[in-house]
Amino acid sequence: MTKRSIRQQMKQKRANVKDALSLACIQEKTLKILKNFNTIGLYVSFDDEINTYPLLTELLKLNKMIAVPKIINQEMKLYKLESMNDLEKGFYNIMEPKSMQEVIPECIVVPLLAFNSRKYRIGYGGGYYDRYLKDKKMVKIGMAYSFMNTEFTEDSYDVALDVIVTEK
Ligand SMILES: Nc1ncnc2c1ncn2[C@@H]1O[C@H](COP(=O)(O)OP(=O)(O)OP(=O)(O)O)[C@@H](O)[C@H]1O
Numbered sequence: 331m332t333k334r335s336i337r338q339q340m341k342q343k344r345a346n347v348k349d350a351l352s353l354a355c356i357q358e359k360t361l362k363i364l365k366n367f368n369t370i371g372l373y374v375s376f377d378d379e380i381n382t383y384p385l386l387t388e389l390l391k392l393n394k395m396i397a398v399p400k401i402i403n404q405e406m407k408l409y410k411l412e413s414m415n416d417l418e419k420g421f422y423n424i425m426e427p428k429s430m431q432e433v434i435p436e437c438i439v440v441p442l443l444a445f446n447s448r449k450y451r452i453g454y455g456g457g458y459y460d461r462y463l464k465d466k467k468m469v470k471i472g473m474a475y476s477f478m479n480t481e482f483t484e485d486s487y488d489v490a491l492d493v494i495v496t497e498k
C-alpha cells in the first residue's frame with residue numbers, strides 16, 4: 331500500500347476509535363517514560379490525534395521543561411511551553427506556543443498515523459517531522475493505537491523512532 335492510501339485508511343479508523351481504555355493506557359505508559367527526562371518535546375494534539383493535553387498538564391506540574399512545535403516560515407521547531415495558557419491557534423489551526431524560545435529537548439513525542447515493523451512512521455505528509463528529526467539525536471517516541479501497525483516501505487528521508495508506545 332502507498333503512504334497515501336494508508337493515511338486515508340488510518341484517518342478513518344482513528345475517527346471511529348471509541349476505546350477510552352486503550353487511550354488511557356497509551357497515555358499512562360508514555361507518561362511513565364517521559365518522567366525519566368527533564369526536557370521533553372510533545373506535540374499538541376488536534377482533531378482525532380491521541381490526546382496529549384493530560385500529558386502536557388501533568389509534566390508542567392512536575393516542573394519539566396516542555397517544548398511544543400510551531401511552524402515559522404514553513405519550518406517546524408520546538409518552543410518552550412510554560413503553561414497551558416501559553417497556547418494560541420497557529421498553522422492549520424493547530425495550537426502553538428506563543429513563546430519564541432527554542433528548546434532542543436532530550437526526547438520528543440511525535441504524532442503518527444501508521445508505523446511499520448522497523449519503527450518508521452507515516453505522518454500527514456508534510457515532511458515537517460522528517461526534516462526536523464533529520465539531524466537530531468533526541469530519543470524519538472511515537473504514541474499509537476496497535477491497529478496503526480502496518481507494513482509499508484519507508485523512504486530514504488524518513489526517520490525511524492526509538493520507541494512506539496501502544497496499548498498492548
Ligand atoms: N530531510 C528532508 N529534506 C527535504 N525534504 C524532505 C525531507 N524529509 C522529507 N521531505 C519531503 O517531505 C515530503 C513528505 O514526506 P512524507 O510523505 O514522508 O511525510 P510524513 O512523514 O508523513 O510527514 P511528517 O514528517 O510531517 O509527519 C516528501 O515529499 C519529502 O520529499
Ligand SMILES: [Mg+2]
Nearest residue numbers: 453457460488
Ligand atoms: Mg516521512
